[in-house]
Amino acid sequence: MSVQTWTWLLVGITFALYFGIAIWARAGSTKEFYVAGGGVSPWANGMATAADWMSAASFISMAGLISFSGYDGSVYLMGWTGGYVLLALLLAPYLRKFGKFTVPDFIGDRYYSNTARTVAVICALIVSFTYVAGQMRGVGIVFSQFLQVDINLGVIIGMTVVLTFALLGGMKGITYTQVAQYCVLIFAFMVPAFFISMQMTGNIIPQIGMGGSVEGGEFLLDKLDKLHTELGFHEYTSGTKSTWDVFAITLALMTGTAGLPHVIVRFFTVPKVKDARKSAGFALLLIAILYTTAPAIAVFSRTNLIETVSNQPYSEIPEWFKNWEDTGLIAWSDKNGDGKIQYVAGDALSSKKPIYVEARGAHGERMVSNASDAKNELYVDKDIMVLANPEIANLPNWVIALVAAGGLAAALSTAAGLLLVISTSISHDLIKKQLKPNISDKGELTAARIAIFVAILIAGYFGINPPGFVAAVVALAFGLAAASFFPAIILGIFDKRMNSQGAISGMVVGIVLMLFYMMKFKLNMFGGGTSADWWFGTSPEGFGTIAMVVNVVISVVVSRMTPAPPQNVQEMVESIRIPSGAGEAHDH
Amino acid sequence: MSEKQKNASAYWKENLRYLIVLLVIWFVVSFGCGILFREELDAFRLGGFKLGFWFAQQGSIYVFVILIFVYVRLMNKLDKKYGYDE
Numbered sequence: 001m002s003v004q005t006w007t008w009l010l011v012g013i014t015f016a017l018y019f020g021i022a023i024w025a026r027a028g029s030t031k032e033f034y035v036a037g038g039g040v041s042p043w044a045n046g047m048a049t050a051a052d053w054m055s056a057a058s059f060i061s062m063a064g065l066i067s068f069s070g071y072d073g074s075v076y077l078m079g080w081t082g083g084y085v086l087l088a089l090l091l092a093p094y095l096r097k098f099g100k101f102t103v104p105d106f107i108g109d110r111y112y113s114n115t116a117r118t119v120a121v122i123c124a125l126i127v128s129f130t131y132v133a134g135q136m137r138g139v140g141i142v143f144s145q146f147l148q149v150d151i152n153l154g155v156i157i158g159m160t161v162v163l164t165f166a167l168l169g170g171m172k173g174i175t176y177t178q179v180a181q182y183c184v185l186i187f188a189f190m191v192p193a194f195f196i197s198m199q200m201t202g203n204i205i206p207q208i209g210m211g212g213s214v215e216g217g218e219f220l221l222d223k224l225d226k227l228h229t230e231l232g233f234h235e236y237t238s239g240t241k242s243t244w245d246v247f248a249i250t251l252a253l254m255t256g257t258a259g260l261p262h263v264i265v266r267f268f269t270v271p272k273v274k275d276a277r278k279s280a281g282f283a284l285l286l287i288a289i290l291y292t293t294a295p296a297i298a299v300f301s302r303t304n305l306i307e308t309v310s311n312q313p314y315s316e317i318p319e320w321f322k323n324w325e326d327t328g329l330i331a332w333s334d335k336n337g338d339g340k341i342q343y344v345a346g347d348a349l350s351s352k353k354p355i356y357v358e359a360r361g362a363h364g365e366r367m368v369s370n371a372s373d374a375k376n377e378l379y380v381d382k383d384i385m386v387l388a389n390p391e392i393a394n395l396p397n398w399v400i401a402l403v404a405a406g407g408l409a410a411a412l413s414t415a416a417g418l419l420l421v422i423s424t425s426i427s428h429d430l431i432k433k434q435l436k437p438n439i440s441d442k443g444e445l446t447a448a449r450i451a452i453f454v455a456i457l458i459a460g461y462f463g464i465n466p467p468g469f470v471a472a473v474v475a476l477a478f479g480l481a482a483a484s485f486f487p488a489i490i491l492g493i494f495d496k497r498m499n500s501q502g503a504i505s506g507m508v509v510g511i512v513l514m515l516f517y518m519m520k521f522k523l524n525m526f527g528g529g530t531s532a533d534w535w536f537g538t539s540p541e542g543f544g545t546i547a548m549v550v551n552v553v554i555s556v557v558v559s560r561m562t563p564a565p566p567q568n569v570q571e572m573v574e575s576i577r578i579p580s581g582a583g584e585a586h587d588h
Numbered sequence: 589m590s591e592k593q594k595n596a597s598a599y600w601k602e603n604l605r606y607l608i609v610l611l612v613i614w615f616v617v618s619f620g621c622g623i624l625f626r627e628e629l630d631a632f633r634l635g636g637f638k639l640g641f642w643f644a645q646q647g648s649i650y651v652f653v654i655l656i657f658v659y660v661r662l663m664n665k666l667d668k669k670y671g672y673d674e
Contacts, residue, residue, distance in 0.1 A: 066645075071626075071641060071644065071645075073645075074622060074623075074641075074644035074645050077644070077645055077648075077649060078618045078622055078644060078648050078649070081648075081649045081652050082614065082618050082648065082652055084652065084656065085610075085611075085614045085652050085655055085656060088656045088659060088660075089607055089610060089611065089656075089659055090607070093663075207646060208635075210636075210637075210646075211634065211635040211636035211637040211642070212635070212636055213636060219635075219636030220636055221636050221637065221638070221641075222636065237630070237638050237641045238627075238630070238641075243623060243624065243626075246623050247619060247623050247624070250618065250619065250623065251619070272674060274663075274664065274667070274674075277656075277659065277660045277663060278660050280656055281653070281656040281657050281659075281660055284652060284653050284656055285653050288649050288650070288652070288653050291649055292645075292646055292649050292650070295645040295646070574593075574596065577596070577599075577600050577603075578596055578599065578672055579663075579667055579672050579674075580667070580671075580672040580673070580674050
């Protein structure tokens with residue numbers, strides 16, 4: 001069977017599965033809609049959290065990103081896993097004991113203030129929308145790459161699928177679909193990795209193969225370092241970023257992870273405090289399977305790529321190279337006219353993406369109009385490392401098709417989780433808690449469903465017309481979460497003296513500072529600036545760390561200058577510190 | 589302070605002690621071994637890995653997983669000791 005047939009088949013089967021689960025797990029009450037009835041087992045919640053967490057970016061882009069940046073890519077690996085330690089130790093058990101539906105719920109009650117609740121809702125919406133637009137785009141990309149479907153149609157198909165299981169089942173539908181999606185995505189990620197590890201190093205476990213040796217007895221990593229140095233790239237196992245920046249980015253990603261509302265809300269769905277701790281452990285274990293494999297795939301595919309293309313004549317290049325040229329992820333321009341591919345350090349193009357012209361070159365390659373003066377002749381999109389990996393390694397067609405189904409599972413599960421947070425913020429935190437407190441359970445459920453519908457339309461719109469800033473800011477959603485929620489929640493639990501004045505001023509200053517820095521250095525507003533102008537040499541990705549520290553300092557100083565929180569709030573803090581008597585998540 | 593409150597605050601103190609120890613380990617394996625002292629550790633090897641690089645891309649993640657499960661065990665015991673188990 002051809003790759004196309006396999007892909008349609010696998011995507012069809014998995015989609016049918018998701019629909020089936022959605023119908024089986026319909027939600028009847030707000031409690032089922034918001035927190036899946038509070039009766040999800042720790043294992044199922046761990047899987048759902050893992051699928052929720054691992055987005056199109058983790059699945060498709062991360063290995064490629066590491067592949068091209070070597071050691072510098074470690075920030076994602078440590079940042080996106082280390083955050084779970086913070087989540088398990090500092091947040092999840094206490095928030096579960098608190099036992100409401102959302103993060104703004106906690107902020108609003110702990111800081112006895114609807115202003116705090118509103119600030120939290122706004123932060124949640126900003127963080128979730130920047131994130132979800134990227135997911136819808138990811139769905140479109142997978143459809144267009146693998147099934148030659150128009151990218152916009154791909155986005156619409158994705159919207160319809162998410163809409164179905166989110167509208168019907170709310171958190172309950174989403175949780176059980178995510179369990180299925182985790183299985184699909186991890187299988188799709190691991191199978192090619194096993195094959196390639198076996199091929200290159202003779203060891204089937206990629207985590208071990210990565211440190212193993214290749215034919216001739218040389219260690220794989222040493223060989224890759226050597227290849228890199230020969231071609232003028234930086235050594236793979238050492239980076240180019242400053243130690244401080246690596247530190248700042250890692251910490252921002254960790255605290256951002258622990259502060260992301262769609263991840264936190266998952267811990268409201270388990271029955272007991274004990275289960276919240278355990279399910280954070282399961283979630284990280286399941287995530288770690290992918291996160292320790294990704295750097296191995298990065299090393300395998302990087303070595304494979306260099307060996308396959310470097311100094312090879314274009315006429316003898318394998319078929320996959322030309323296929324991906326056609327989809328626009330590879331571009332080659334024969335700058336020195338020798339018919340061979342020179343792949344060395346430097347940007348092959350003068351702008352970010354290739355601009356193809358109609359004509360074909362002397363060797364049949366697609367010509368581009370924006371080739372640069374640098375010696376490097378080859379442009380490779382980083383996404384190709386996962387998408388084309390099975391082809392590069394000559395794996396069977398069904399494995400290639402599997403990657404498409406896995407990418408879709410990753411993007412859809414994350415999108416669904418985010419959309420639910422958006423709709424809950426509106427129906428529960430805004431309508432029920434502020435605008436219309438005596439709305440009935442049924443009315444709130446209808447409002448939640450309308451909110452999810454509108455949110456999907458907006459997300460889909462951004463998926464079809466991606467504003468330039470979406471790609472630039474998705475990674476920064478973490479900085480925003482680190483700068484706003486993380487300190488407010490931690491201080492709310494560990495500092496009994498923290499009051500509403502302190503927390504609100506901290507959150508506002510933190511998120512405004514982060515937004516300002518992002519706009520200045522990413523979007524060139526407020527006078528813009530280059531990396532030389534960065535404050536303390538901190539990149540925008542790492543700035544969340546600084547904004548978070550500022551948030552904490554301001555919160556503590558302001559709270560000590562204003563009156564202590566009321567007695568009943570102090571008692572509430574004492575009660576969330578004790579695990580027993582959590583009961584089910586309830587609505588006052 | 590009532591008996592109940594004393595129990596609660598003793599529980600909280602022990603909990604904080606666990607947290608500090610576990611978070612120190614969390615910091616040392618990632619920010620310490622994987623970032624701040626990476627270059628020094630790279631002089632040592634673990635099979636084909638330079639040690640600092642291994643901590644940054646593999647080791648720290650394994651330790652994170654272990655840390656959470658150790659925490660789960662410790663807390664379950666602590667809950668029992670103070671009668672908060674359910």
